[in-house]
Amino acid sequence: MKQFKYVARRKDGSLIDGWLQAENEAQAKRQLIQQQRQVVMLTEQRTKTARNLNRETLITTLRELATLRESGMPLDQCMLSLLESVSDKQMETVLKRLHNDIESGSSLSEAIGAQPDAFPFYVSSMLRLGEASGQLGEALFSVSERIEREEKLISEVKSALTYPAFLLIVCVATVFFMFLYVIPNFENMVQGSSGDAGALGRLLAMSKFLNDNLTIISALLIAMIGGIYYSAKYGNLKDRVMHTLSIIPLFRSLIDSWNIVQFSSSMQKLLQSGVELVESVEITLNSISDAQLRKRLNHVVVKVREGKGLADSLAEYHVFPPMVIRLIHTGEAGASLVPCFREIHNLYERRLSKGLKQILTILEPLVIVIMGGIVGSIMIVLISGIISVNNISL
Known part of the structure; x- marks a missing residue:
């Protein structure tokens, strides 16, 4: 999501400025209009801050800040206290900017929103809620818990993917080695034969092309990897x-479960803190990582503002599976949405964990089969070529 700096006019004519996150300028304007504010100025901010901030350091810092706030220490003093003990240079830079913004009159959520590269995009929205309800310390704890939960999931995925990734790299390296150094040795054998080299001849042609254009191919590969990295970090590759992935049923189920976990967790915490339903949905949609889901939730916010029930609005735009809709409908009917969202969160967190294990269980043998198939096919062609040439010679 992009970061926008705005100046807007309230109903009473007074001006207010701040930061917000949106997909584009049009969505940013809609957010301000929904808050009954007239846009005076809206500019996209391209700030450069610490991009690779260590998540463990971030979690620890947020928890320390929460503890200091719970003790009653003023926010600017909290920042100074954290600066005295921080050892990470990137975090020190971030804290200095936060301290300067807070001293200039910005709230913590606005100061954090001004550094979108340093913090997950949902942090600013969740802290804005804590500031509004007077429970900033609790909001900071909630944010740190969510980051920690996400980091744990990412760590599990990375750990499980390490071996399949290693096998894939070995497979690619083996194929390149064979084309560069092994297959060229068969060229004299084929040239001395009067018959059709067949598949072996095609392998030799590919090997010759690779050797003759190795510099260009290497440059293209480096450029492609660089382009993928840049698009993943700054573009919309994700x-x-x-x-x-959502087209594939197995991954679709996993993505749906993750979206529901994000939504239910955020809604539970917001409603539990006393935030109104429509505002909870509005804040929650800004904390969702799935762009398509955010678009549908924007329509849901409009319907809820018009007085339509949350479950009916979610059902109208096919946001979640029918079972989730029924549970939310039951929660609305019994005025017990908080326990309802808690149950949804627990249920789909278990499904997410189970689905992730299933995918990783399938992935490892699949990579081994693909690797064996590619290398084995090349070996079969080489051996068949040798046998064929020998038969012709006889």
Whole structure:
């Protein structure tokens, strides 16, 4: 999501400025209009801050800040206290900017929103709620718990993918080695034969092309890897990958479970803190990582503002599976949405964990089969070529 700096006019004519996150300028304007504010100025901010901030350091810092706030220490003093003990240079830079913004009159949520590269995009929205309800310390604890939960999931995925990734790298390296150094040795054998080299001849042609254009191919590979890295970090590659994966049923189920876990967790905490339903949905949609889901939730916010029930609005735009809709409908009917969202969160967190294990269980043998198939096919062609040439010679 992009970061926008705005100046807007309230109903009473007074001006207010701040930061907000949106997909584009049009969505940012809609957010301000929904808050009954007239846009005076709206500019996209391209700030450069610490991009690779260590998550463990971030979690620890947020918890320390929460503890200091719970003790009653003023926010600017909290920042100074954290600066005295921080050892990470990137975090020190972030804290200095936060301290300067807070001293200039910004709230913590606005100061954090001004550094979108340093914090997950949902942090600013969740802290804005804590500031509004007078429970900033609790909001900071909630944010740190969510980051920690996400980091744990990411760590599990990385750990499980390490071996399949290693096998894939070995497979690619083996194929390149064979084309560069092994297959060229068969060229004299084929040239001395009067018969058709067949598949072996095609392998030799590919090997010759690779050797003759190795510099160009290497440059293209480096450029492609660089382009993928840049698009993943600064572009919308993540959204495109998520959209592609969502077409595959197994991944679709996993993505749906993750979206529901995010939504239910945020809604539970917001409603439990006394935030109104429509505002809870509005804040929650800004904390969702799936771009397509955020678009649908924007429509849901409009319907809820018009007085329609949350469950009916979610059902109208096919946001979640029918079972989730029924549970939310039951919660609305019994005025017990908080326990309802808690149950939904627990249920789909278990499903997410189970689905992740299933995918990783399938992935490892699949990579081994693909690796064996590629290398084995090349070996079969080489051996068949040798036998064929020998038969012709006889």
